[in-house]
Amino acid sequence: KAGVTQTPRYLIKTRGQQVTLSCSPISGHRSVSWYQQTPGQGLQFLFEYFSETQRNKGNFPGRFSGRQFSNSRSEMNVSTLELGDSALYLCASAPGGDGQPQHFGDGTRLSIL
Amino acid sequence: KQEVTQIPAALSVPEGENLVLNCSFTDSAIYNLQWFRQDPGKGLTSLLLIQSSQREQTSGRLNASLDKSSGRSTLYIAASQPGDSATYLCAVTYNQGGKLIFGQGTELSVKP
Numbered sequence: 001k002a003g004v005t006q007t008p009r010y011l012i013k014t015r016g017q018q019v020t021l022s023c024s025p026i027s028g029h030r031s032v033s034w035y036q037q038t039p040g041q042g043l044q045f046l047f048e049y050f051s052e053t054q055r056n057k058g059n060f061p062g063r064f065s066g067r068q069f070s071n072s073r074s075e076m077n078v079s080t081l082e083l084g085d086s087a088l089y090l091c092a093s094a095p096g097g098d099g100q101p102q103h104f105g106d107g108t109r110l111s112i113l
Numbered sequence: 114k115q116e117v118t119q120i121p122a123a124l125s126v127p128e129g130e131n132l133v134l135n136c137s138f139t140d141s142a143i144y145n146l147q148w149f150r151q152d153p154g155k156g157l158t159s160l161l162l163i164q165s166s167q168r169e170q171t172s173g174r175l176n177a178s179l180d181k182s183s184g185r186s187t188l189y190i191a192a193s194q195p196g197d198s199a200t201y202l203c204a205v206t207y208n209q210g211g212k213l214i215f216g217q218g219t220e221l222s223v224k225p
Binding site for chain 2: 042056090102103105106
């Protein structure tokens with residue numbers, strides 16, 4: 001069974017631009033969550049989608065948004081990029097709402113110049 | 114505020130030692146607790162998941178325990194190997210949803 005796939009693996013952008021990251025969950029998984037990992041703040045929850053609906057949301061500004069498609073693939077968009085958005089963005093998938101383990105992709109490394 | 118703390122932040126041991134990593138959480142009403150490992154430049158690998166009703170879980174040389182009343186979990190690694198070198202993260206959830214709250218991790222180095 002293929003794992004969680006995130007594309008692209010690396011991305012370089014400049015301040016003010018916008019970016020879209022993609023996540024393909026494990027086949028059959030309906031929950032997709034996004035996390036931001038930085039050396040200073042560690043891993044922080046962005047949002048979770050389940051069956052195309054946002055189920056949970058973290059404390060990030062509205063510049064961070066996401067969506068989920070009917071095939072459970074998810075995208076995350078960040079607009080008006082700031083230097084502080086440089087981070088590893090991780091996506092995790094899980095079967096659904098029953099507390100089963102989350103499985104993570106290898107992430108997208110976003111660098112803002 | 115729901116917070117997770119991991120002690121120590123870093124640990125270096127010789128190969129073959131048994132070791133314990135600690136995790137504590139401020140709000141004991143957790144739904145479940147999960148231990149992960151992260152290798153440099155990689156994502157997270159799930160090691161063990163403990164439901165709130167369970168006391169421990171085992172997988173190979175790994176054993177994780179949970180004491181909800183005291184807000185603590187430990188990850189025991191038996192007969193450590195250099196391949197165990199990684200950052201170990203503890204995370205809790207408070208409902209059926211996917212919101213994990215992570216500790217800062219323990220960076221483990223096992224020397225040959």
